[in-house]
Amino acid sequence: MKFMVIDDSATMRRIVVNSLQRIGYSDFLEAGDGAEALGKFDGSVDFVITDWNMPNMGGMELVKSLRSRDDAKSIPILMVTTRSVREDIVAAAQAGVDNYVVKPFTPQVLKEKINEVLVRKGEAA
Amino acid sequence: VSSPADGPSEDLLFDLEVALRMAGDLVRDLDDDVLADAARPSIPEEEAGADPSADPGSPLAPEYLLPAIVAYTYREIYSALGNLQEGRSELGQIARDRIPDTHRKLREIGDTTELAATDMLDGLDRALELVDELEPEGDGGDPAAGSGAADAGPRPASETRDALRDQLHDLISALQFQDITNQQLEFAGHLLTDMERRLSRIAANFAACFPDGVLQAVEDGAGPRPRAAADTAEPEGAGSGPRGDADAPAADAETDPAQGECDDGPVNFDPEATTRNAGERQAVADEIFTSPSTGEARAS
Numbered sequence: 082m083k084f085m086v087i088d089d090s091a092t093m094r095r096i097v098v099n100s101l102q103r104i105g106y107s108d109f110l111e112a113g114d115g116a117e118a119l120g121k122f123d124g125s126v127d128f129v130i131t132d133w134n135m136p137n138m139g140g141m142e143l144v145k146s147l148r149s150r151d152d153a154k155s156i157p158i159l160m161v162t163t164r165s166v167r168e169d170i171v172a173a174a175q176a177g178v179d180n181y182v183v184k185p186f187t188p189q190v191l192k193e194k195i196n197e198v199l200v201r202k203g204e205a206a
Numbered sequence: 207v208s209s210p211a212d213g214p215s216e217d218l219l220f221d222l223e224v225a226l227r228m229a230g231d232l233v234r235d236l237d238d239d240v241l242a243d244a245a246r247p248s249i250p251e252e253e254a255g256a257d258p259s260a261d262p263g264s265p266l267a268p269e270y271l272l273p274a275i276v277a278y279t280y281r282e283i284y285s286a287l288g289n290l291q292e293g294r295s296e297l298g299q300i301a302r303d304r305i306p307d308t309h310r311k312l313r314e315i316g317d318t319t320e321l322a323a324t325d326m327l328d329g330l331d332r333a334l335e336l337v338d339e340l341e342p343e344g345d346g347g348d349p350a351a352g353s354g355a356a357d358a359g360p361r362p363a364s365e366t367r368d369a370l371r372d373q374l375h376d377l378i379s380a381l382q383f384q385d386i387t388n389q390q391l392e393f394a395g396h397l398l399t400d401m402e403r404r405l406s407r408i409a410a411n412f413a414a415c416f417p418d419g420v421l422q423a424v425e426d427g428a429g430p431r432p433r434a435a436a437d438t439a440e441p442e443g444a445g446s447g448p449r450g451d452a453d454a455p456a457a458d459a460e461t462d463p464a465q466g467e468c469d470d471g472p473v474n475f476d477p478e479a480t481t482r483n484a485g486e487r488q489a490v491a492d493e494i495f496t497s498p499s500t501g502e503a504r505a506s
Contacts, residue, residue, distance in 0.1 A: 088385075089474060090384070090385040090388070092381060092382075092384045092385055093382065093385045095378075096378055096379060096381060096382055099375065099378045099379075100375075100379065103375050133476070134389070134473070134474050134475055134476050135474060136474045162476070163385075163386055163389060163476040163478070163479040163480070164476050165478070165487035165488075165490060165491065166478060167490055167494070170490060170491050170494045170495075171494055171500075174494055174495060174500045180495055181491040181492075181494070181495055182488070182491070183484055183487045183488045183491055184382055184385065184386060184479075184484070185379070185382040185386065185481055185484050186379075186382070186484065186488070187379060188375065188379060190488060
């Protein structure tokens with residue numbers, strides 16, 4: 082499974098990738114913001130993990146953009162962010178985010194939320 | 207109501223307003239006769255030559271000119287007072303609402319970095335103990351004979367390696383504090399920039415109340431002026447004489463950095479970013495994402 086990890090913090094991208102490796106995944110694509118992610122996105126990506134606050138194009142705009150594309154309308158998207166106000170989380174869900182991880186997170190939480198999405202998508206398929 | 211958060215900027219503006227009020231009252235109290243005496247030329251009339259101001263009937267004559275200047279100054283001081291009051295109110299609101307939050311965030315950064323450093327040092331200590339456990343294996347000795355295993359008893363080397371791997375992964379995860387504290391610093395920096403912009407606007411309004419060269423003459427005699435007025439506050443209307451466009455800048459973008467937008471464009475930080483209560487905050491997200499209504503919204 083190929084993950085696309087989008088975060089403007091290089092430190093956070095490395096931490097997310099490291100956590101995914103710890104969980105057992107090994108195929109990654111990275112981007113520093115939503116615009117770069119859209120440029121790199123192709124049919125090989127199976128799962129998107131994105132931050133919310135980023136320059137150029139934020140996570141919410143990226144999610145809406147992906148959900149409007151035929152090749153990404155059902156791709157699993159996990160938001161990993163510091164934003165934890167209830168209204169923000171609801172807005173993310175309404176925009177099309179499949180699950181939500183609040184920073185700082187543990188690899189265990191990341192694994193749980195990824196699995197929840199995969200199970201849900203698997204059941205829906 | 208005054209609060210510690212009002213700070214030096216509030217005090218400075220208050221003092222300035224009081225000083226201008228006193229100056230305005232003094233000007234108003236000046237007697238016309240006193241003004242006329244003060245306006246009397248100190249040079250002999252024969253030395254005045256053809257200067258039109260030497261003609262007692264001319265509107266440029268000192269006895270007419272000085273009261274006109276005083277009246278003009280009086281009017282402009284009251285205009286400046288209006289701008290200052292407006293600025294005080296605006297800055298006071300910021301000081302009350304946002305500076306305490308910024309202080310709290312800066313304190314949290316200190317606490318967070320100290321805690322993270324302690325966690326990492328503890329983790330490194332544990333990792334070193336695990337390396338000590340493994341060391342004899344590399345030398346062909348007992349794989350669990352290291353000092354760290356002395357109390358817990360011998361355990362397989364593979365288990366020790368797994369423990370060491372987990373320990374090192376935990377250390378990597380602990381570095382998330384960098385992203386979060388960076389956002390907190392971005393917030394504090396953004397607030398300072400916003401305060402500077404607002405102070406500059408007040409300074410510009412104030413400067414626009416005076417004719418060309420007046421403030422410069424004062425500044426030349428008073429040493430270097432503050433950066434806010436000197437470098438960023440050159441008013442568009444200042445060069446067009448008294449008042450100019452002084453009212454215009456006060457009405458421009460009123461933005462709140464905490465709301466995500468500012469004059470510099472979208473912000474790249476979460477104003478509420480924190481390392482604290484991650485479990486409780488995750489529970490809120492879990493509740494929303496597992497509720498049937500959220501599932502229905504996603505499905506639609």
